[in-house]
Amino acid sequence: MLLLAYVRNLELHCAYDAFTRAQDYGFKLSLTSCNPLLSALAKENKIGDVEYVYKEMIKRRIQPNLYTFNILINGLCRAGKLTKAEDVIEDMKAWGISPNVVTYNTLVDGYCKRGSAGKMYKAEAIMKEMLANKIYPNEVTFNTLIDGFCKDENVLAAKKTFEEMQMQGLKPNVVTYNSLINGLCNNDKLEEAVDLWDKMVDFGLKPNIVTYNALINGFCKKKMMKEATKVFDDITNQELVPNAITFNTMIDAYCKEGMMDEGFALCNSMLDEGIWPIVSTYNCLIAGLCRKRDLRAAKELLNEMENKGLKANVVTYNILIDGSCKDGKSRNAEKLLNEMFNLGLKSNHVTYNTLMDGYCMEGKLKAALNVRARMEKERKQPNVVTYNVLIKGYCKIGKLEAANGLLNEMLEKGLNPNRTTYDIVRLEMLEKGFIPDIEGHLYNISSMS
């Protein structure tokens, strides 16, 4: 039917439209069309639409099945609505449908994702719950946990999970090794990552492009460009093809090293390999030019990118805004914010925080507070970074009372100070002989790290 065709062509607006009007047109909706639509909407992170379609299904007496619930849970997890996702488990049981290993794995993954850092205990709790329900963890469950622990900077727990998985008689696969190698690279354990690579090969597993990208990133983070290049060159020897991420990783590293020529050269060689640079490729280069305080070249590259049919995104503008701010031209940065607004691009927390930081560094607290007001008008609540930026701004101009006021405001809102907050408070406030009202909290902060 029509709806399914739209979903296949990823014309979700049309699919959604067809869905809402199906009844008027006398179409009978069925599970075989609703589930793919839900799945596509979930993958596009359109959780509102997912929930709407689900509710309509129920209203129209289309019986959801296991897939429907798994898709729904996946969508809710992607949107960070984890408690709601957990509630769905109860809903499905009420429908007489038992959760399966995919259901639980999806939830475990929800708690393992970057956005929910520090929630690994919840992921482990879900795993216990699945065991209590006699659903047994598989490779995916363990891989998800390993990745979660790595992203939580807990490599030790990741390694223990790796052992545990083998004790349960499950064999680590390429994804397992990729997660762990990547985790080791991102947690300053490059040598162990290389050892694990060798081990993986010994076990007869072939590294794929993701493995290569992870290790290249590891060398790049250590500024070992020679080694990174060696790994990069090895890709083609293995009948593998580098992709845009491979190139982006290398290009970004060169740009961060200030080696712009090498970065541009790689960008050009992408085309020779038949790989098209993507927006993020340009973003790396634009960021490199901004670091060199060459805003003009950065803007020119933005134009060049757009001439090639690539549309700038929020990250592009965040980079340019940051570049202008660091160049001491926060007013120009605010013009960029307006420009992105006119282009219909949605700004995010990073955008506003960056601009506020720019004004604060220039000592223009009033302008920074105006940005905050603008952000709140967009219904974006200040986050920890917002407070860090403003607190640092007040410290810089010596208004410690005001800084302390913001500190307490943030605590009252239930926002958890992070390491940066602590550094600002300790360095900028305590050392100036000002005792913040939050001594108790400070103790908590220091014991946290």
Next chain:
DNA sequence: CTAGGGTTAG
């Protein structure tokens, strides 16, 4: 028709 891995911004 449902679950896991790699790059980029504050």
